[in-house]
Amino acid sequence: MITPVLPTYNRAPLSFAEGRGSWLTTTDGERFLDLGAGIAVNVLGHAAPELVEVLTAQANKLWHVSNLYTIPEQEKLARALVDATFADTVFFTNSGTEAAELAVKMARKYWYEKGGRSDIVAFEGAFHGRSSAAIAASGSEKMVKGFGPLLPGFRQVPFDDPASLDAITDTTAAVIIEPMQGEGGIRVASDAFLRALRAKCDATGALLIFDEVQCGMGRTGKLFAHEWAGVTPDIMMVAKGIGGGFPLGAVLATEAAAAGMVAGTHGSTYGGNPLGCAIGGKVMDVVNDPSFLAEVARKAALFRQGLEGLVASYPEVFEGVRGQGLLLGLKCKAQVADVVKAAYAQNLLTVPAADNVLRLLPALNIPDEDIAEAIARLDKAAASV
Known part of the structure; x- marks a missing residue:
């Protein structure tokens, strides 16, 4: 069947109707925690008030x-x-x-x-x-x-x-x-x-x-x-x-x-x-505010600490953590496509990259509680792989 949109993307079966901060809501009303930020685009989250x-x-x-x-x-x-x-x-x-x-x-x-x-x-x-x-x-x-x-x-x-x-x-x-x-x-x-x-x-x-x-x-x-x-x-x-x-x-x-x-x-x-x-x-x-950039560094350290814990807990799934700041990657031993799908099942959005790496690039102002929630959902995803 010919589609009206050129089929150059391998799209996930998800459609979003609304976004606020680090969360997206599908057309069916499900909420997803977004660690992709439109592939590093939504630096202040979805629908940033300012x-x-x-x-x-x-x-x-x-x-x-x-x-x-x-x-x-x-x-x-x-x-x-x-x-x-x-x-x-x-x-x-x-x-x-x-x-x-x-x-x-x-x-x-x-x-x-x-x-x-x-x-x-x-x-x-x-x-x-x-x-x-x-x-x-x-x-x-x-x-x-x-x-x-x-x-x-x-x-x-x-x-x-x-x-x-x-x-x-x-x-x-x-x-x-x-x-x-x-x-x-x-x-x-x-x-x-x-x-x-x-x-x-x-x-x-x-x-x-x-x-x-x-x-x-x-x-x-x-x-x-x-x-x-x-x-x-x-x-x-x-x-x-x-x-x-x-x-x-x-x-x-x-x-x-x-x-x-x-x-x-x-x-x-x-x-x-x-x-x-x-x-x-x-x-x-x-x-471009020193206090904002300092917060990015602090959040990055918090996020990385959680990811290092996942690597230690699931050595058969993950090999290590890569990156700097809030451009982070989990080098996978399991197929990264399987990890992405497992994250979808936990209502969590991630992005694959080359070299079998799971890319994590959330909004730069992601709240600490959303970082904790992301680690918890990644934990469940890894357990299911």
């Missing part, structure tokens, strides 16, 4: 005018991002995939203006989106099979491996990396590796691109994950959490890295519209 207030106020004033005009809400959010990061300039998109496209274009345009480098080094296990440039960067068979010929110029090397630095040479235009791989199995690049990577890029002139679409916006306990290593990129991709559930993304860059992106080199009809940027501005106000 976001509903801003959305309603802006919707009653102005939704969209296009980038033919100056947009005050966009200017304000860009200023907040610049003030909080390494960046000098920001371009707004609607998604992480669009951010990846611009990051690649920006790096190649930089070198076009300076002498023609185009090769980009990426990392095995990466996920940068599903556009032509993004799948070429990932290079995995699952992502690229049937979609050739691929955009040329990408080379994949082992993640978090010092030997990979040898692939970066005086002919490399850029290096693109997630400081923490989400889809790739909650794998964290060591601080030492990120520092060595920054140094190698500096030595060769290659631009360093960080993909913080999933690990950014407070998820690790700092505004952006790379802050833990004390290094900065030249270009950074942001999305997911920045809109708190509203489609919004951004590319942040230094003035030098963005120098080639002059008028007419890139654009977006919807990117950075008044409605999206008003919401994103409020997300920044809330998340």
Whole structure:
């Protein structure tokens, strides 16, 4: 039977009608505890009152005018991002995939203006989106099979491996990396590796691109994950959490890295519209607060402690805990698909990842009692596997 929606998703048999905080209610009235947060999107939970207030106020004033005009809400959010990061300039998109496209274009345009480098080094296990440039960067068979010929110029090397630095040479235009791989199995690049990577890029002139679409916006306990290593990129991709559930993304860059992106080199009809940027501005106000980020770190420690207990209690189901902050993973010995299904039976939503990992990325303001409830439900799920 042909369905009206293109069947590219392997969907669970669940439909939700309402959400509040860390809880979702199905169309049949069942309540589920959500440890997926729309895949790291709903950083303040479902129907966050402060976001509903801003959305309603802006919707009653102005939704969209296009980038033919100056947009005050966009200017304000860009200023907040610049003030909080390494960046000098920001371009707004609607998604992480669009951010990846611009990051690649920006790096190649930089070198076009300076002498023609185009090769980009990426990392095995990466996920940068599903556009032509993004799948070429990932290079995995699952992502690229049937979609050739691929955009040329990408080379994949082992993640978090010092030997990979040898692939970066005086002919490399850029290096693109997630400081923490989400889809790739909650794998964290060591601080030492990120520092060595920054140094190698500096030595060769290659631009360093960080993909913080999933690990950014407070998820690790700092505004952006790379802050833990004390290094900065030249270009950074942001999305997911920045809109708190509203489609919004951004590319942040230094003035030098963005120098080639002059008028007419890139654009977006919807990117950075008044409605999206008003919401994103409020997300920044809330998340980029030292007390909020300290709470993320505290909640993460509480959550991790509970997960370590589950690993100890169910060594035949779980192998260990991965991740940082509230981007956590349970490396499974049992099939992760079976654990996800067992969690569904306990009215608990989780997300699978590569390398047989169960991904846990709740709202950043998840209450302590919901963390305790999540651990209890995971315990019952593990017992049933």
